[in-house]
Amino acid sequence: MAPARVAMTTPAFSTPATPRRSRWRAWRSASLRFSLAYGTMFALSSILFMSFMWWGTIGFLERQVETAINADARGLAERWVMGGLPTLALTIEDRLEQNLDDDAIYLVMDPQGNYLTGNVSAWPARVEHTDRWYNLPDTRAGLRGMAQLHAYNLPGTAQTHTEGQLDSGYRLLVGRDVRARGILRHLLTDSLLWAWVMVTLLAISGAVLVHRIFRRMVKTVARTTSAIAHGDLSRRMPLVGNGDEMDQVAEAINEMLDRIVRLMDGVRQVSNAIAHDLRTPIARARTQLEDAALHASTPDELRGAIDRAVGDLDNVTAVFEALLRIAQIEAGARRSAFMTFDLVPVLRDVADLYEAVAEEHGIALALDLPARLFFYGDRSLVQQAVANMLDNAIKFSPPGGTVYLRAQLRESAPGRLAGPTGEGMLDLSVSDEGIGMSEADMARATERFFRAEKARHTPGSGLGLSMVRAIVQLHGGQMHLSSHAPGLTVSLALPVAASALAEADEDMPASTHISGMTQTSPLPHQHDTNSSVE
Amino acid sequence: MHILVVEDDPTVRSFVAKGLKEAGHLVEMTDNGKDGLFMAVSEKFDLIILDRMLPGGIDGVRLLETIRAQNNTTPVLLLSALADVDDRVQGLKAGGDDYVTKPFAFSELLARVEALGRRGRTETAPQTKLEVADLEIDLLSRTVRRAGQKIDLQPREFRLLEYLARHAGQVVTRTMLLEGVWDYHFDPQTNVIDVHVSRLRQKVDKPFGAPLIHTIRNAGYMLRAE
Numbered sequence: 001m002a003p004a005r006v007a008m009t010t011p012a013f014s015t016p017a018t019p020r021r022s023r024w025r026a027w028r029s030a031s032l033r034f035s036l037a038y039g040t041m042f043a044l045s046s047i048l049f050m051s052f053m054w055w056g057t058i059g060f061l062e063r064q065v066e067t068a069i070n071a072d073a074r075g076l077a078e079r080w081v082m083g084g085l086p087t088l089a090l091t092i093e094d095r096l097e098q099n100l101d102d103d104a105i106y107l108v109m110d111p112q113g114n115y116l117t118g119n120v121s122a123w124p125a126r127v128e129h130t131d132r133w134y135n136l137p138d139t140r141a142g143l144r145g146m147a148q149l150h151a152y153n154l155p156g157t158a159q160t161h162t163e164g165q166l167d168s169g170y171r172l173l174v175g176r177d178v179r180a181r182g183i184l185r186h187l188l189t190d191s192l193l194w195a196w197v198m199v200t201l202l203a204i205s206g207a208v209l210v211h212r213i214f215r216r217m218v219k220t221v222a223r224t225t226s227a228i229a230h231g232d233l234s235r236r237m238p239l240v241g242n243g244d245e246m247d248q249v250a251e252a253i254n255e256m257l258d259r260i261v262r263l264m265d266g267v268r269q270v271s272n273a274i275a276h277d278l279r280t281p282i283a284r285a286r287t288q289l290e291d292a293a294l295h296a297s298t299p300d301e302l303r304g305a306i307d308r309a310v311g312d313l314d315n316v317t318a319v320f321e322a323l324l325r326i327a328q329i330e331a332g333a334r335r336s337a338f339m340t341f342d343l344v345p346v347l348r349d350v351a352d353l354y355e356a357v358a359e360e361h362g363i364a365l366a367l368d369l370p371a372r373l374f375f376y377g378d379r380s381l382v383q384q385a386v387a388n389m390l391d392n393a394i395k396f397s398p399p400g401g402t403v404y405l406r407a408q409l410r411e412s413a414p415g416r417l418a419g420p421t422g423e424g425m426l427d428l429s430v431s432d433e434g435i436g437m438s439e440a441d442m443a444r445a446t447e448r449f450f451r452a453e454k455a456r457h458t459p460g461s462g463l464g465l466s467m468v469r470a471i472v473q474l475h476g477g478q479m480h481l482s483s484h485a486p487g488l489t490v491s492l493a494l495p496v497a498a499s500a501l502a503e504a505d506e507d508m509p510a511s512t513h514i515s516g517m518t519q520t521s522p523l524p525h526q527h528d529t530n531s532s533v534e
Numbered sequence: 535m536h537i538l539v540v541e542d543d544p545t546v547r548s549f550v551a552k553g554l555k556e557a558g559h560l561v562e563m564t565d566n567g568k569d570g571l572f573m574a575v576s577e578k579f580d581l582i583i584l585d586r587m588l589p590g591g592i593d594g595v596r597l598l599e600t601i602r603a604q605n606n607t608t609p610v611l612l613l614s615a616l617a618d619v620d621d622r623v624q625g626l627k628a629g630g631d632d633y634v635t636k637p638f639a640f641s642e643l644l645a646r647v648e649a650l651g652r653r654g655r656t657e658t659a660p661q662t663k664l665e666v667a668d669l670e671i672d673l674l675s676r677t678v679r680r681a682g683q684k685i686d687l688q689p690r691e692f693r694l695l696e697y698l699a700r701h702a703g704q705v706v707t708r709t710m711l712l713e714g715v716w717d718y719h720f721d722p723q724t725n726v727i728d729v730h731v732s733r734l735r736q737k738v739d740k741p742f743g744a745p746l747i748h749t750i751r752n753a754g755y756m757l758r759a760e
Contacts, residue, residue, distance in 0.1 A: 313637070314639070317637050321617060321721070324617070337619075349716065352690055353716055353718070353722070353730075356726070356729040356730050357724055357725075357726050359729075360732075380619075380718075380719060380720070383718065383720075384718075384720045387718075387722055391722060391724055394724070395724070
């Protein structure tokens with residue numbers, strides 16, 4: 001329960017009791033850490049993104065200018081080689097005329113440093129190398145701007161040559177006025193900076209929002225759980241109703257709470273029941289023993305009293321054992337014994353055991369069972385559940401009545417066959433023609449030690465149906481009581497695991513009952529034909 | 535029989551010992567696992583009655599596992615307040631031959647002691663025929679005759695009679711029948727076993743005058759010649 005632990009620490013936020021401690025606690029707050037991480041992440045990623053955009057745009061523009069200058073210079077050099085200075089001068093004049101943007105810069109100088117042609121009057125003093133770019137301020141048509149320049153040696157005019165240096169021959173200066181680019185860069189930088197400020201503001205407000213939402217969610221959980229921890233078990237997590245993750249967590253917690261409440265009710269019920277129902281036989285045994293000790297005059301009297309007391313104590317033990325067993329089943333600890341088995345022989349066995357008893361009471365026991373019925377569960381518990389149901393039915397049936405034991409597999413949902421992926425439902429019911437039960441009694445029938453008024457005089461502990469219900473719940477099923485007019489029907493609806501259905505499928509592929517599954521094995525197995533016509 | 539009782543509760547120990555002595559057995563006792571283990575390996579017993587929870591560092595299951603590891607096949611009856619199915623399974627897995635939960639009726643314990651003692655003696659010879667007085671049970675053809683007259687029995691009735699006959703001359707409790715014949719390990723609230731036994735009597739005893747199936751008060755049933 002990590003969120004709950006965090007939740008407990010969050011209230012320290014608002015309490016300025018011990019500043020150092022609360023600051024430390026604030027840093028331990030998961031919501032703050034989370035929102036800070038979120039905000040930082042957001043701001044950092046936007047910086048990265050915008051830097052990339054800035055470099056990309058500005059770099060592209062720079063490269064474009066450089067390419068244009070280089071191409072220009074290459075062209076002019078060719079002209080120079082072809083026709084010497086006159087051709088070069090002509091070409092430069094042409095190009096200047098065609099240069100609509102008026103951003104081209106050309107200058108050709110002779111070895112003595114005299115101006116030959118171009119639109120710059122003098123060679124800039126700082127331009128001394130041919131292997132680098134120069135950005136120099138210029139003034140054109142009265143406007144101050146920035147020029148990007150590159151110097152070239154015109155080939156074949158000098159004796160000495162040093163790589164990257166201007167030599168003693170004719171030289172060429174080509175450049176572009178990049179004032180527009182500077183403006184653009186400014187503009188881009190400004191707008192990106194502003195955008196970043198906006199994004200950061202958004203990130204901060206987002207982080208605050210996340211922090212608050214997070215804290216509210218956790219606070220709700222914390223408030224509810226601490227209320228429960230202080231004993232108010234009726235509290236539940238509020239549901240938003242949109243089925244999101246928080247709702248799912250809330251639902252899971254609510255389910256857990258429901259289960260805890262049920263278990264606690266069970267414990268309370270049991271302790272109440274023990275207090276009331278076990279006291280009686282213990283008190284009786286005690287009275288008998290004390291009475292015998294005080295008043296018995298013959299050994300036979302004494303022995304009789306002791307025997308009766310032992311019988312009472314045996315009852316107490318039996319009740320204890322039943323209670324423990326119910327508790328154990330309800331705790332769900334017995335799922336380890338689950339396996340797939342054919343239910344029909346199990347039911348026949350139990351019926352066989354009770355058939356004799358029924359006959360002795362003049363009651364007929366009628367079975368309505370399919371040939372096979374595979375079930376995944378605890379065999380001995382199912383046996384016990386059915387035994388308890390039959391025991392009850394026979395106890396409350398009048399002579400001449402009939403007790404019915406029915407079992408059948410039902411499709412899990414209307415219109416949908418129980419396929420290998422789905423689950424089937426097993427309907428198991430025991431009906432008698434006895435005194436029946438009132439609606440109010442039916443509702444209470446599974447309470448431990450509950451015995452309907454009419455049933456008070458019959459032997460029994462009042463734990464039979466509690467145990468049946470516990471067993472049914474362990475198997476994920478439901479128990480239902482209804483009137484059988486006259487009499488009572490106890491029906492169990494037990495989910496049959498897909499694995500058990502698959503086993504049934506393998507064993508009787510020709511059965512029409514579950515024909516929906518035969519598509520997994522379209523050819524009936526030869527050796528199975530016998531069993532399917534049982 | 536020579537029986538070792540390892541039980542730490544003095545009341546239960548002396549009660550069990552007294553009852554077993556009255557039933558004609560030779561009983562030795564100890565109250566802790568260490569001594570119990572020493573006695574179990576140094577002497578020859580026909581049966582050991584072993585409490586599960588014992589003081590002295592060695593509990594019942596440990597003791598049992600130790601002697602089983604030494605190929606000691608003495609029948610062991612575990613006696614315990616641990617009544618869970620899992621506890622029972624654990625005890626039987628460790629090598630126990632039977633399991634009785636506390637509190638218990640002495641008659642139940644005695645019946646199981648007798649049954650275990652006999653099993654120790656006759657285990658080796660597989661029987662094909664059981665005879666009690668003029669009652670003959672053929673285990674191969676699964677037929678029953680009394681005084682030469684064939685008796686028709688349902689399969690379950692046959693198994694009930696077979697179980698009684700295998701323990702002829704011994705008390706068989708209702709719980710033993712429920713476990714041995716039906717393989718049920720819970721306590722049905724009604725007298726189901728009595729009804730089945732009385733049905734069996736109708737077929738086996740009633741037509742022949744002299745009863746073979748006897749009710750032992752406060753204990754169970756016994757199949758024996760008069």
